[in-house]
Amino acid sequence: MAWADRLRHSAALGLAAGVALVLALSAWLQGSADADIAAQQKQRQAVLLANAVSASLAGVPEDGVNARLRTWTDGLPALQSVQVVAGRQLLGSTRAEDQAPRALQREEKPLFDLAGALRAAGETNTGEGVVRKKTLQIEDKPGQPVTVTVPYVADGQFAGIVQARVLPAAAAHRSAGGSLALGAGLVALAFAIGVFLKVDTSRRFDIGRGIAVAVLLALALAVQQQRLGAMGQVLADSDAAMARVQAEAAAVYVRTGAPPVTATTSAWDTDTYSRPLGLLSADGRVLPHAAAAKATRTVFLERSLWAANVLGLLLLLYFVQGWAGRTARALRTHADAYAYIAPAMIGMLVLVFFPFFYGIGLAFTDTTLFNESLPFRERWIGLDNFVRILGDFDIVTTGTDGSTVNYQNFYWTLMMTVIWTVTNVTVGVSFGFILALALNTDGLKGKWLYRILLILPWAIPNYITALVWRGMFHPQFGVINQALQMFGIAPVAWFDSVVSSFVTGLVTNGWLSFPFMMVVILGALQSIPKDMYEAAEVEGATRWQQLRRITLPLLRPTLVPAVVLSVVWTFNMFNIIFLVSGGEPGGANEILVTKAYKLAFEQYQYAYAAAYSTVIFIILLVYGYFQTRMTRATESY
Structure with missing residues (x-):
């Protein structure tokens, strides 16, 4: 029992677990x-060789395509086979069963469709002036060639x-970083050291706890240095392998008789958008950028x-501080309760x-449409x-033309x-309060009908309401401008100026928001005892005094949380801005959430949009914290 008690108060379990x-x-x-580096090396090698073959075919007559392809497959055993498709023709192939040149067969329709897709991608990039479509396709299945x-370019055209x-080439050096037996030995060593350490949890500074932390950090730092050294070796081997592939491809390219390469940087080592990576030279050297x-x-x-290492240290402290024991006792005591909430927590x-x-992690990367397939570690910034x-x-x-406002600036968008x-x-709040007071009037006839009619704007889906209001604000056909013209007023180009475009969103969202506030305030008004107003009238209080001294103070417990919730909703009211004004003119009326959406799905800056969203979250978190602290919105009165 003494040994068990000693073990329970030692750092043995904590050290071993950490x-x-x-x-x-x-x-x-x-x-x-290691797996990411090996996969990337395999795909880079395949892309490099495919680009080199395609470059060597420029200017080659159709009857010379097969001969040039055979030069490649004879010179580079890694090239298992090559096919060249132009239109509905298989111009060349190194596979004996193809017997090129010939017309494509029915079962080869995927090749024709793929050629059309790559052509469309290239034309889209050229037409829009923005590279956003992939012009290369990579198919990499385990255990199969890549x-x-x-694209095959002839006379400068697709x-x-x-x-x-x-x-695939031989995999880069694998850095296992020690065998399972070595790891088990380190865990056993940590456990043995912890057995002889006594930790006094009642003291803030305890020598046993300090020794346990020191042992864990020493072992963790030793493992870390070994891992980093192995990682450096893997990367060096990968770079050397890619340099060899580039040099071999350059030598075969010369033997094909193709025009000499004038670029100093490899034009064959590209990403899937045909953009050179700039990591290798044309003659097969690793560049400083690599x-x-x-x-x-x-x-x-x-x-x-x-x-x-930090997680391991926290786990050690979790044991030595006695928190693990308390957790185990709580789980045993309340096992049924934890079993009930487990599905909800997992969901x-x-x-x-x-x-x-x-999303938070994505904000710390440079992820865009072009590099989303790269490992997370390569996108971290x-x-x-x-x-x-x-x-x-x-x-x-x-400038020379005067001062201009940068509507794309974050602080302008935050201000708006x-x-x-x-x-x-x-x-x-204002319209909801006024209407709630009106509906709370004693003896008002048709009160039930007014309640139904006034709740309709909130009951209709807001995106439908937004589209209806956008049509009403149409400069030429909108009913609002037509009504203005009936009174001799010139039609307004609602979306051409900052103020008028802002008004369209304000009117639309005001139409959508007042019913919620009306319902909340009306419910609170009906809960106020009538005898308080009767007593105030007996004392000679005016209606204004009753409003200030009775209505507003008693509405506060209901109104303040509703206002806080309305602020959060309105701050992130995406539909109205996006569907009504679209942020026009020139993005001047964007709000933060619509700006984040356009950054992600129109400009394809996924990480930048995630950072924008994180900033939005922090702003609302800070607002909610201080608002509830100052107004005591979540406290009882």
Whole structure:
């Protein structure tokens, strides 16, 4: 019993659990990094070779395509096969069963469709002046060659596709970082050390706790250094392998008799949008930019390992402070209650918390349409997005044509969001309060009908209401301008100026918001005892005094939470701005949430939009905290 009591008060379990967690997380992080590097190397190699083959075919007559393709497959064993499709013709192929050139067969229709898709992507990018469509296709299935399809260009025009099947090269050096036996030995060592440590949880500073923390950190730092060294070796091997592929491809390219390459940077090592990565030279050397990319990966892994160390340390403290024991006792005592809430908590974790924290993590990357397929660690940029958002004070610019307002600036959008929220909440509360007072009048005939009619704007889906109001504000056919013309007033171009465009959203949202406030306030008014007003009348109080001294104070417990909720709703009122004014003119009437949407789904800046959304969340969190603290909205009266 004494031994069990000693073990319970020692740091043995905490040390063993902390070291095991650090080892497991670091192994997972390193293994994930190795797998990503190997997959990226395999796909880069295939893309490089496919682009090189396509480049060598420029200017080659149709009857010479097969000979040039054979030069490639003879010189590079990694090229399992190559096919060239132009229109409905299979111009060339290194597969014996194809017997090219010939017309495409019915079962080869996917090749024809793929050529059309890549052509459309290229034309879209050229026509819009923005690269947003992928012009390469990569098909990478486990255990099979990587299939890469790239454009085939003849006489400077898109003529078809080149599809290459590339056998994966030998995987880069794997950094397992120690065997399972070594990990088990470290955990056993930590447990043995912890057995002889006594921790006094009643003291803030205890030597046993300090030794346990020191042991854990020493083992964790040793593992971290080993992982980082292995990661550096993997990256160096990958860069060297890609440099060899580039050099071999350049040598075969020369043997084909194709025009010499004049660029210093490899034009074949590209992303899926045909943009050169700039990591290799044309003759097969690793460029300095590759070293910078390698450093970025290493830094991310180092920070991730530090996070793993911190988690291990927290787990150690969880045991040595006695929290683990208290948790175990609570689980045993209230097992039924935890079993009941477990499904709800799992659902919240999957449907709410995971998307929320994923969005927060996305804000610390540079994720766009072009690099979304890259590993997370290669997209990590820290606080750069927040610095761009909050550090840009260029609201008004002065030039030769005078001063202009930058409507895309964050602080302009924040100002418009605040104005939008304040005015809309004021309108909604004011009209809702007035109508609630009217409906609360004793002896009002047809009260039930008025309640039904006034609740209709809130009952109709708001996007339908928004579209109806947009049509009413139409400059030419809208009923509002037609009514103005009936009275001899010139029609208004509602969406051409900042103020008039803002008014369209204010009117629409005011129409939608007053019924909610009316219902809330009316319910609160009906709960006020009538005898308080009768006593006030006996004392000679005027209606204004009754409003100030009785109605408003008794409405406060109901009105303040409703106003707080209305502020949050209005701050994020996406539908009205997006569907009515569209933020016109020139984005001047955007609010933060519509701006974040357009950044994500029109400009494809996913990480920047996530940072915008994070800022919105922080603003509302701070507002909600101070508002409820100052108004005591969640406290009983």
